[in-house]
Amino acid sequence: MTVEKLERWFNLLPRADRDLPFIVVEGKILTPREMLEEARGGTSLGLLAQRMWETRSTVYEEKLVKERVKKWLARYPSDKPLYYTIGIKRQLTPRQIMQEVEKQTPIGKQIKEVEASYLKYLEELKKRA
């Protein structure tokens, strides 16, 4: 797997995802941009990240998923509706979403599952790179 392939994958990602946590390497959370910079610099962290990216399993660590949700929601005003739903809970604000995740409610668990599915989707873009 070449750095060029990693770069092509990076360019396939939605812009916001390039700077969101993506992988945990030796306890350190890296974004795709950080991965690419480390790989370009030929650092040991970069080489390891590149190898993990190549062979990564589809199970995502809780720590990574929660960190992603937190940083994603931080982009939006915390008390304005982010999503509208056709349920009795008609709107979901970033603050409510984060509370659901922290309290491990059914909705919170579903948010983490979808985040993990989304990570898998991003990872699978490497097949197109």
Add this chain to the structure above:
Amino acid sequence: MPELNTAVVMTPDHVITPDPALQMATYWITKTVKKMNLKGLQVTHLNGDKAKKTEVRDTLSMVDPLLFWGTGHGLECLFTGQIRGMSAEDLSEWVILSSVTSSVEFGDKTFSITANPDWMEGRVVHLTSCLTAVELGVAIADAGALAYIGYNRLFIVGFMEHPPESRYTQSFMEPDIQIELTLLDGKSVKDAIWASDFRSDDWIEYWRRSGDPNADAMIKGIIWNKVSRLVFGDETIKIRFVPDALSPWNVAGVAVVGTIGIGGVGIVSREGGLAGIGK
């Protein structure tokens, strides 16, 4: 006996008590109803204040549609229509379908609901609503519906303050309305679900390439709805006779379109496309 080529569609619009989520869903479903009519489906559209329990009951009884499609706020065990006021009577009219008979406390009011999944017996049911697949959908299928399509999580319909006609709402609603557009072409429920999934994938790809700063939030919302969509019942069921869409067994316009395990119910299409259901 429900008739092929007939549908009842229910869309509360909540104009008096503004409800952006339902207005978004109603906007897209109403557009689809126009397409259904243009393609020759006989659609009875219960919009706004007509989206109430007694009106739905009377219309089902009178029209006896093969397809019931509705939007409204949902919970695990119930599906609602237009909320017109806070009296016990208004609240009873608000709950269209329920899988339980119970007394319900809502604010400082108490009202009663009666289990009625049997209203959907012999029909294809699609609820564009949150959570009904958890309990109500199962009860509807158990009560003899040919097929039930719905969601086992919250159904996301809108993003931030974007209006109903925006690409944001469109990309959440199009995978859902694709179900009716596919059934309208004489395809099966299974085909409709595939088409819906493909439409979701199209929108995911659209947002990925869009350069929109909210692309990630949009893709997550679309994935959310896609993985929440469930079907119970017979996926081979079709709601109309369209010769081009029929399989090779439909020679000479006389055919068994599908059969279903629940209660031994079957659909038989008759000659010339004027088909009905036989149980």
